[in-house]
Amino acid sequence: MDDLFLSFVPVNSILHRLDPRTKIIGLMLASICILKASSFMEITLIMFVFLILLFICHLPVMHFVRSVRPMLLFFAILFLVQLFFTEGTVIFSFKWLSVSYEGLVLGTIITLRFVFLLLFASLLTATTSPSRITAGIESFLRLLPLKHIGISSHDFAMMMSLSIYFAPLLYDNFRSLRDAQISRGLDIKKEPVKAIFSISIPLVATSVRRVEEVAMAMESRCYSGIGRTSMYVMEFRRMDYLFYLLYFFIFSFFTMPYFKGYIII
Amino acid sequence: MIYMIHINNLSYRYPDGTLVLDSVSMDVHKGEFVAIAGKNGSGKSTLLRHMNGLMLPSEGSVVVKGMDTIDSSFILNIRQIAGMVFQDPQSQFIGMTLEEDVAFGPENLGLPQEDIRKRVDMSLQDVGMQEYKHQTPGSLSGGQKQKVALASILAMKPEIILFDEVTSMLDPYSRGEILGLITQLHENGTTIVYVTHRLEELVHADRLIVMENGRITHNGYPRVILSQGNVVDSGFEFPPVIELAKRLCDSGFIDPACFPLSREKLMEALCQLM
Amino acid sequence: MSIDVRNVSFCYNKGTSLERRALDNVSLSVEKGEFVLIGGEVGSGKSTLIRHFNGLLKPQSGLVTVSGINSTNKAVRSKAVLLMQYPQKQLFGKTVFDDVSFGPSNFGLKGEALNKRVIDALNLVGLDHSVSALSPFSLSGGQMRQVALAGVLAMNPEYLILDEPTSGLDPENRSLLLSTLKKLHSTGISVIVVSHQVCELFPLAEKVVLLKHGSIAFTGTPAEYLRSVSSPLPEVTLLMKELNKAGFNVRDDIFSADAAFHEISNALVKKGVKRYG
Numbered sequence: 001m002d003d004l005f006l007s008f009v010p011v012n013s014i015l016h017r018l019d020p021r022t023k024i025i026g027l028m029l030a031s032i033c034i035l036k037a038s039s040f041m042e043i044t045l046i047m048f049v050f051l052i053l054l055f056i057c058h059l060p061v062m063h064f065v066r067s068v069r070p071m072l073l074f075f076a077i078l079f080l081v082q083l084f085f086t087e088g089t090v091i092f093s094f095k096w097l098s099v100s101y102e103g104l105v106l107g108t109i110i111t112l113r114f115v116f117l118l119l120f121a122s123l124l125t126a127t128t129s130p131s132r133i134t135a136g137i138e139s140f141l142r143l144l145p146l147k148h149i150g151i152s153s154h155d156f157a158m159m160m161s162l163s164i165y166f167a168p169l170l171y172d173n174f175r176s177l178r179d180a181q182i183s184r185g186l187d188i189k190k191e192p193v194k195a196i197f198s199i200s201i202p203l204v205a206t207s208v209r210r211v212e213e214v215a216m217a218m219e220s221r222c223y224s225g226i227g228r229t230s231m232y233v234m235e236f237r238r239m240d241y242l243f244y245l246l247y248f249f250i251f252s253f254f255t256m257p258y259f260k261g262y263i264i265i
Numbered sequence: 266m267i268y269m270i271h272i273n274n275l276s277y278r279y280p281d282g283t284l285v286l287d288s289v290s291m292d293v294h295k296g297e298f299v300a301i302a303g304k305n306g307s308g309k310s311t312l313l314r315h316m317n318g319l320m321l322p323s324e325g326s327v328v329v330k331g332m333d334t335i336d337s338s339f340i341l342n343i344r345q346i347a348g349m350v351f352q353d354p355q356s357q358f359i360g361m362t363l364e365e366d367v368a369f370g371p372e373n374l375g376l377p378q379e380d381i382r383k384r385v386d387m388s389l390q391d392v393g394m395q396e397y398k399h400q401t402p403g404s405l406s407g408g409q410k411q412k413v414a415l416a417s418i419l420a421m422k423p424e425i426i427l428f429d430e431v432t433s434m435l436d437p438y439s440r441g442e443i444l445g446l447i448t449q450l451h452e453n454g455t456t457i458v459y460v461t462h463r464l465e466e467l468v469h470a471d472r473l474i475v476m477e478n479g480r481i482t483h484n485g486y487p488r489v490i491l492s493q494g495n496v497v498d499s500g501f502e503f504p505p506v507i508e509l510a511k512r513l514c515d516s517g518f519i520d521p522a523c524f525p526l527s528r529e530k531l532m533e534a535l536c537q538l539m
Numbered sequence: 540m541s542i543d544v545r546n547v548s549f550c551y552n553k554g555t556s557l558e559r560r561a562l563d564n565v566s567l568s569v570e571k572g573e574f575v576l577i578g579g580e581v582g583s584g585k586s587t588l589i590r591h592f593n594g595l596l597k598p599q600s601g602l603v604t605v606s607g608i609n610s611t612n613k614a615v616r617s618k619a620v621l622l623m624q625y626p627q628k629q630l631f632g633k634t635v636f637d638d639v640s641f642g643p644s645n646f647g648l649k650g651e652a653l654n655k656r657v658i659d660a661l662n663l664v665g666l667d668h669s670v671s672a673l674s675p676f677s678l679s680g681g682q683m684r685q686v687a688l689a690g691v692l693a694m695n696p697e698y699l700i701l702d703e704p705t706s707g708l709d710p711e712n713r714s715l716l717l718s719t720l721k722k723l724h725s726t727g728i729s730v731i732v733v734s735h736q737v738c739e740l741f742p743l744a745e746k747v748v749l750l751k752h753g754s755i756a757f758t759g760t761p762a763e764y765l766r767s768v769s770s771p772l773p774e775v776t777l778l779m780k781e782l783n784k785a786g787f788n789v790r791d792d793i794f795s796a797d798a799a800f801h802e803i804s805n806a807l808v809k810k811g812v813k814r815y816g
Contacts, residue, residue, distance in 0.1 A: 008361055008401075010362060010399045010400070010401075129361050129362060129365065130361050131360060131361060131365050161360075162359075164361075165358075165359070165360065165361060168401075168403060169355070172403070210355075210356050213351065213353060213356035213357075214356050214357075214359065216319055216351070217351060217356065217357040217359065218359060218369075219319060219344070220317060220319060220344055220348065220349045220351075220418075221344070221348075221359075221369055221370035221373060221417065221418070221421065222341050222344045222345055222370060222373040222374060222421065223369075223373050224341060224373065227373075227375040228372050228373055228375065229372050229375050229376060229377065229378065229381065230372055230378070230381075231364070231365070231368040231371075231372060231378060231381045231382060231385065232378075233378045
């Protein structure tokens with residue numbers, strides 16, 4: 001099996017053992033910090049935090065490299081757009097294109113922001129099984145008045161975990177269909193439209209069938225959307241409180257204007 | 266005799282009017298191993314799916330341990346009592362790891378966390394997969410997945426297990442392993458209903474039901490039914506070794522009443538002749 | 540003319556922590572017109588090997604040629620054609636005709652010639668040409684498989700490679716498939732079947748290849764296989780071996796019910812065993 005984009009890797013580490021809610025809140029706070037980061041100093045600090053987490057999560061660096069790889073094209077476009085379309089001191093020009101110093105800085109920072117957003121998100125997904133993530137989100141949802149608009153938080157959580165669980169199956173299916181059609185002479189590069197049809201139609205057909213089968217398997221095992229319990233009971237342990245303490249310090253550092261004064265590009 | 270499943274004059278039509286089951290009546294007794302065989306489209310899987318209320322009769326009734334499947338207040342009870350394992354090992358997986366998948370049923374029953382854990386560990390142990398419990402299904406072979414599917418049903422502590430051609434997508438070795446697990450369950454008192462078209466899997470069955478065009482054509486001892494020549498076309502797979510046994514019966518070397526259904530039984534029969 | 544595999548090795552996820560060696564220095568040739576079985580357990584490298592035959596995978600070391608053409612050349616895909624496991628999943632055409640014509644039209648076949656190819660392929664797998672206007676999704680599972688097989692046959696392959704073609708088939712469709720394969724072989728097409736149940740195809744095969752942990756553990760005729768391989772063996776052969784041990788004097792290098800029946804009934808008659816009835 002290929003190691004997949006944003007997949008869960010079950011090993012034993014401090015991060016794996018944390019309560020999913022702690023990690024979800026952590027990701028939310030990290031996202032705010034990352035989106036607020038506007039200097040290389042701040043980006044470096046974020047990188048530092050990431051490296052520490054990377055060190056304690058016991059996962060190979062390659063896993064995270066692979067999480068970023070599928071998005072490389074997007075990052076490249078993002079960077080180039082900033083690079084060429086930001087006005088400022090011109091440092092290089094070629095025909096009608098010109099690169100400004102401000103563009104270079106802005107492009108690098110914005111691209112790195114997205115890279116780190118993705119890296120932190122993959123830290124959450126790599127160390128937390130999807131069902132724990134959904135259990136965590138479900139407990140947040142329970143605080144919302146969803147019942148009044150006719151949605152059970154169980155159904156919602158189940159829907160989420162099923163869609164996460166379907167992703168690798170879909171990818172597997174996609175690969176075997178691609179191989180099958182290539183074996184029948186399909187040239188994906190020369191005829192992209194034909195490729196899309198000949199792969200997506202059977203992909204949808206098999207997925208529909210599979211969804212029906214899974215629904216039947218769920219029904220057979222007494223799924224009814226109410227009165228469900230979970231194997232994972234969530235509880236905050238000492239380590240979780242320690243992390244909240246860390247969150248407090250790091251987050252206030254990034255948001256308090258007082259500290260900002262010390263940060264110079 | 267205690268009826269586990271009592272089916273009376275069951276007919277089932279697809280919404281477009283096609284008759285799939287045509288007034289089928291049969292019973293399954295406590296502790297029995299009933300095999301159901303027949304060609305594709307004979308209605309055998311449809312019949313099986315009536316036994317845990319996945320499908321509901323158009324006419325007639327299906328009663329599982331005194332509970333009519335048509336009464337929706339019984340349905341969760343019925344499905345806990347009668348668990349079902351399906352053909353495709355891939356599409357029964359609900360969860361990212363084996364442990365999560367097996368926990369799905371007990372979670373639906375609303376059990377406390379401690380019990381769920383205990384049941385997950387125990388049923389994975391029963392099928393010999395406990396060491397893989399944190400793995401993802403992608404890393405397993407078809408046979409291993411099917412064992413986990415069985416474990417996920419065992420975790421609900423069913424009294425009846427319904428098997429829908431569970432070995433048809435497996436290699437011979439895994440097939441043997443799964444069958445071994447099933448016969449063990451049977452010996453420990455679980456009632457088994459087993460849909461198959463593989464003859465050699467009937468060795469352990471107490472009773473064989475053969476279906477054709479939505480009707481039951483035979484219902485009785487496997488050996489007796491199989492020694493009658495007219496079931497050969499009923500969608501059975503005749504592996505060479507069974508074909509050999511059949512020819513030895515037909516030519517009078519072996520008593521047709523003791524029709525050997527496996528290589529081991531044939532060997533026994535031949536050694537007795539010496 | 541042959542498929543030649545020379546010293547091919549292949550690793551999945553090469554250079555990562557998930558590296559897994561699937562083929563280890565495999566050499567093998569499949570002659571034109573040969574019926575070859577490739578067996579081995581799950582994970583022995585069978586699927587990886589056949590994906591090299593039509594260039595879906597490129598050898599990381601070594602060389603694969605099909606009738607002299609390097610497998611990295613796309614031209615091999617019309618000569619060596621691969622039908623995947625559970626091929627009914629790959630159907631997508633609006634009609635059976637559309638689907639079956641997909642392969643040959645990708646290689647530039649058009650008009651009347653294309654029509655004829657499709658009809659011939661449908662006939663070859665035992666389908667009436669009247670199905671060609673139906674939607675493939677309206678057919679039964681068994682028929683969908685036949686359509687998928689027709690879809691690769693319409694490409695007029697020299698080598699037909701099938702991945703676990705009997706898996707999940709009911710007896711009726713299985714015997715239909717086997718007779719189709721026999722027919723194809725008799726027209727001069729090489730048939731290469733990958734299966735974890737090679738034994739059931741012994742009656743058709745000329746050559747058997749057994750893979751173990753990515754290497755070739757055995758190559759030879761079915762008869763040689765029965766003599767030199769200890770497992771997996773066909774049930775009938777196992778029975779004959781057991782009978783031999785028990786003091787019956789019977790040949791143990793046979794696998795068909797027919798041959799075994801003659802051996803056993805002769806032995807029984809010699810012993811003077813009485814018949815019933």
